[in-house]
Amino acid sequence: MDEFELIARYFTPLGAGGPAGEVGIGDDGAVLDLPVGERLVVVVDTLVEGVHFPPALAPADLGYRAVAVNLSDIAAMGAVPRYATLALTLPAAGADWLAAFSGGLRDALATAGTRLVGGDTTRGPLTITVQILGGLCGPALRRAGAVAGDLVCVSGTVGDAAAGLALVGTRPADPHAAWLLARFTRPTPRLALGQALRPLAHAAIDVSDGLVADLGHIMAASGCGAEIELDALPLSAALLEHCGPEQAQQHALAGGDDYELACAVPPAALAAVQAAAAACGVALHVIGRVVDGRGVVCRDAGGRVVALPRRGYRHFT
Numbered sequence: 043m044d045e046f047e048l049i050a051r052y053f054t055p056l057g058a059g060g061p062a063g064e065v066g067i068g069d070d071g072a073v074l075d076l077p078v079g080e081r082l083v084v085v086v087d088t089l090v091e092g093v094h095f096p097p098a099l100a101p102a103d104l105g106y107r108a109v110a111v112n113l114s115d116i117a118a119m120g121a122v123p124r125y126a127t128l129a130l131t132l133p134a135a136g137a138d139w140l141a142a143f144s145g146g147l148r149d150a151l152a153t154a155g156t157r158l159v160g161g162d163t164t165r166g167p168l169t170i171t172v173q174i175l176g177g178l179c180g181p182a183l184r185r186a187g188a189v190a191g192d193l194v195c196v197s198g199t200v201g202d203a204a205a206g207l208a209l210v211g212t213r214p215a216d217p218h219a220a221w222l223l224a225r226f227t228r229p230t231p232r233l234a235l236g237q238a239l240r241p242l243a244h245a246a247i248d249v250s251d252g253l254v255a256d257l258g259h260i261m262a263a264s265g266c267g268a269e270i271e272l273d274a275l276p277l278s279a280a281l282l283e284h285c286g287p288e289q290a291q292q293h294a295l296a297g298g299d300d301y302e303l304a305c306a307v308p309p310a311a312l313a314a315v316q317a318a319a320a321a322c323g324v325a326l327h328v329i330g331r332v333v334d335g336r337g338v339v340c341r342d343a344g345g346r347v348v349a350l351p352r353r354g355y356r357h358f359t
């Protein structure tokens with residue numbers, strides 16, 4: 043199978059369904075429309091084998107995840123995903139691997155009504171780069187904009203994916219463990235929530251590096267600090283059961299890959315934000331406050347400062 047057969051068999055079908063006149067996969071470039079009035083929002087994320095995912099990750103999960111992590115960035119901007127591109131570097135063109143991988147991609151793209159419109163295919167160490175092109179009317183939801191007095195909120199539960207990562211390559215019989223594994227392999231980008239937060243929240247980020255590290259990015263961009271309460275962290279029953287309370291809290295503070303949204307909400311907007319989240323089918327929990335100062339501090343029930351785990355993942359240190 044040469045490169046052109048490979049593209050035609052596994053990737054061109056993921057671009058089907060575009061309007062007449064759209065140029066998608068097959069030409070030198072894609073030619074696309076955005077709905078009138080939308081501005082373009084572009085995100086891109088690369089997954090490198092051994093760095094971002096273990097070699098044991100199944101190809102269908104890899105395809106799914108590569109799209110989902112990008113959709114999560116689109117969600118964190120409050121934007122609507124429109125199109126995707128895929129730059130794929132792979133060591134060999136195995137038909138089974140490609141079929142499973144493109145199936146995972148297709149499933150994740152379908153969750154967001156997004157089509158594949160182009161890409162590049164090369165041979166080398168397994169590396170997947172997905173780009174999502176989204177649209178936005180009005181101002182984006184940014185990392186900057188939080189002010190002292192805002193409530194710090196996070197959606198869903200945190201720490202699950204860190205526990206799930208340790209289970210990749212296993213087939214857990216225990217339903218809690220299986221659910222944690224799926225939190226890593228099949229993240230749920232909070233697209234509807236991001237769009238609902240856009241006019242209500244002051245700032246937002248998706249939790250990819252770890253809650254404390256990612257809140258730190260909001261605070262640095264906003265020029266303020268945050269105080270969060272250890273007891274307010276939303277921990278799933280599965281995580282508590284699987285790891286026990288102390289490890290669960292560590293995963294919640296420092297584990298990455300949850301792809302929940304963390305945001306700063308003015309107190310007057312809290313009721314509206316929580317109603318919007320409920321309408322999106324996800325809980326939004328208040329975990330602390332934005333304060334004057336710098337950095338993120340976590341306190342236990344007695345008000346004592348909790349030693350925070352190492353900062354989030356960094357590539358070049």
Ligand code: ADP
Nearest residue numbers: 049053066067068069070128130160161162163
């Ligand atoms: P070029 O030689 O102009 O770079 P390519 O041979 O790389 O073109 O690609 C041919 C067509 O297939 C292009 O439209 C490109 O966008 C698309 N394509 C290549 N690889 C992929 C892929 N992995 N997924 C989706 N589309 C792809």
Ligand code: MG
Nearest residue numbers: 068069070071
């Ligand atoms: Mg060309």
